[in-house]
Amino acid sequence: MKAFCTLLKNELKLNIRNMNMVIFAVILPLAVLVILGLLYGTSPAAGGVDYTFLEQSIGALCSISICAGGLMGLPLVTAEYRERKVLKRFRVTPISPGMLLAVEFLIYVLYALVSLSLLLLVSWLGWGVHLHGSWGGFALSWLLTVLSTLSIGMMAGGIARNTKSASIIACVLYFPMLIFSGATLPLEVMPETMQRMIRIFPITQGIQLMKSAFLDLTAEPPALPIVMMLGVTLACSGIAVKCFRWE
Numbered sequence: 001m002k003a004f005c006t007l008l009k010n011e012l013k014l015n016i017r018n019m020n021m022v023i024f025a026v027i028l029p030l031a032v033l034v035i036l037g038l039l040y041g042t043s044p045a046a047g048g049v050d051y052t053f054l055e056q057s058i059g060a061l062c063s064i065s066i067c068a069g070g071l072m073g074l075p076l077v078t079a080e081y082r083e084r085k086v087l088k089r090f091r092v093t094p095i096s097p098g099m100l101l102a103v104e105f106l107i108y109v110l111y112a113l114v115s116l117s118l119l120l121l122v123s124w125l126g127w128g129v130h131l132h133g134s135w136g137g138f139a140l141s142w143l144l145t146v147l148s149t150l151s152i153g154m155m156a157g158g159i160a161r162n163t164k165s166a167s168i169i170a171c172v173l174y175f176p177m178l179i180f181s182g183a184t185l186p187l188e189v190m191p192e193t194m195q196r197m198i199r200i201f202p203i204t205q206g207i208q209l210m211k212s213a214f215l216d217l218t219a220e221p222p223a224l225p226i227v228m229m230l231g232v233t234l235a236c237s238g239i240a241v242k243c244f245r246w247e
Contacts, residue, residue, distance in 0.1 A: 027207025059210030069108035070149035077164030078157030133216030151236035158240035173183035
C-alpha cells in the first residue's frame with residue numbers, strides 16, 4: 001500500500017506539471033459549459049419540458065473530460081514510459097503491471113471527478129442547474145462511464161509499442177467517440193441509422209444513462225447498457241494486464 005501511495009503521489013505531480021490533462025480534462029469542459037450557458041442561459045431544452053438545455057447537457061459535458069483522460073492521456077503516458085525505458089526501470093522494483101496501471105487509472109478518475117465537481121458547482125451557481133432525478137443513479141452512471149472508457153484507454157496503452165502507435169490508436173478512439181457519441185453533437189440530431197451504429201460506444205450508453213438519471217426520464221436504469229459497460233471494463237482491463245509489456 002505504501003508503494004502504491006508513493007507512486008500515485010509522484011505520478012500525479014508529474015501529470016499536473018505537464019498541464020495537458022488540466023487543460024483538456026478540466027478547463028475545456030468548463031469553458032464549453034460557460035459558452036453554452038451564455039448562449040442558452042436557462043432556456044428550456046424543448047417545448048413542454050421542465051428542464052433546461054444546460055441540465056440536459058450535463059452528462060455530455062462530463063464525458064468530454066472522461067474522453068480526454070481515458071482515450072488520450074492514459075494510452076499516451078503509458079506508451080511514453082515504455083518508449084523512454086521508464087517501465088523497464090520499474091520492472092526491477094516491487095511495482096507490478098497491475099499496480100502501475102491502477103495508479104494511472106486512478107489519476108484520470110481524479111481528473112474526471114474534479115471536472116464533474118466544477119461543472120456541477122459552476123452550472124448551479126451561474127444558471128441554477130439542479131438534479132431532477134437521483135444522485136445515486138447519476139453517480140452510478142458516471143462511474144460506469146468512467147470505468148468503461150478508461151479501461152479502453154488502459155488496454156490501448158498496455159498494448160501500444162511506442163508513442164507513435166499509441167497516438168494513432170488514441171486518435172482513432174478519441175475523435176469518433178468525442179464527436180459521434182453525443183458528447184459534442186446531440187444524439188437526437190443524428191440520422192437514425194447513425195444512432196444505431198454509435199450505440200456500440202460504451203460512452204454513448206453512459207451519456208444516455210447520465211442524462212436519464214439527471215433528468216429523471218426513466219423509472220429504472222436499463223440493464224443492457226450497464227451490462228455492456230461492465231463487460232467492456234472487465235474485458236479491456238484483463239487484456240491490459242495480460243498483454244502489458246515493460247519494454
